Amino acid sequence: MRRILLIDDEPDIRAIARVAIEVVAGWECVEADSGLAGLEVALDTRPDAVLIDVMMPGLDGIGTASAFRADKDLRDLPLILLTAMSMDDHHEWLVDGVLAKPFDPMTLGKDIARILRWDT
């Protein structure tokens, strides 16, 4: 059973992603509505991967991903950015992958597994 942490400020997007992860992919989903809250939840729940929305007020997705990488307990967690913008390759050093937003909830689990090379 995989556990995915989703960090997004839009509650509707979180609710949709939760159903996609729990019901369609059959994994566990934990969520946070901001980058800072996400760091806390990650320390508490030790997820297998973190999905991070890029456009968030306050600490944005890039800032959040950098904060994960700077934390000695969290730096090895696989990170995937969710973004509607086309991302430049220069974020490759920071995160493990990028998923286009809007994501397809029917394939979200498969997309995460493909990016992180998980056996499904």
Add this chain to the structure above:
Amino acid sequence: MTDALRPADPSDIIASVPLGIITMEPSGLIGFANRAAGDILDWNAEDLVGRNLHETAHYRRADGTAYPFALCPHAAALNDRKPRTLDRETLWRRDGTSVICDVTASALDGGGLAITLRDASARLELARAQEEFVGMVSHELRTPLASLLGALTLIDVEGMGTDQRESLIGIAQRNAKRLARLVDDILDLEKVRAGAVSLTREEMTAQSLSESAIDAVAGTALAHDVSLIIDADGSSFWADRLRLEQVLTNLLDNAIKHSPKGGKVTLRVRKGPASVLMDVIDEGPGLAPEQLKRVFDRFWQEDSSNQRVRQGSGLGLTISQAIMELHGGAITGSSEVGKGMCFTVRLPVRAQDLKVPVDLRSQKGGAPHATNPVD
């Protein structure tokens, strides 16, 4: 009368038109430059004469690299005498800044070139603003559309609890409504901005206008436990009632949504010099000066985790401002962080409008007294 028919001096025309005109001699030196050319290039027109045009204003490309004259289309035009058009060409002003121009070059019968310069900055700025607007609109539309599609895609999935399914239906409904409101607001704003809205002015009293606006938001106020207070004087004025109600309703709605539970929102109408002033005052958190500056921008919303605030389209204040501009007025905001927000709508009125409706008076005074057969 014969004076008026005398043809204008061509050199006077060339000197005065708002199109930069420069002649380039076969040597590359400037033979003549008109005032507009001087203005565009930040020179006195007379001082340009005798200077090498390419070395003076065309010596670097847009990216800053050197631009040898041999590679310049003007050099080619001097040779083959064929016309050249350079759109969005970077020229360099005397102070070292660049200016983007549409440039044409055509051979003069007596040798050399006539070159025209038209400053393209305003046109490019307009195109850039339009592009930015399209970018913002597509982002704003895609966000609710993504939630709507996502929720609908999942609604049939097996193995979901009733609660989850109901929450997906709620998401779909909420975002469909948001999408509809956004589309309405975007179209309304474009209509108002394009001047495609004509105002239907009628006489109204401050009291009746305030009451209708308050009525429209009474439900929202109740839901947020906010009390509404009207403080209207006895003035009456001419305005488009529906549009003015739209403005006040929008401001009141914002004020309510930013108010603390149990707070109050005041609508105050008072006479100012040659205008009616309508204040919408709340007891919410207020805005910092740098936020206040952006509050009328399209799609601007404060960073907020307050979901009820974020349900709006982000266009309400922009539309309201445009409506007041149509009325010849304006909306201004003042605030201090922690001390609430006050938006003031200023509606200009002529002094006599406050007493006698203008249209009625002109009918009484101006129309000839036709014999009425019923009399």
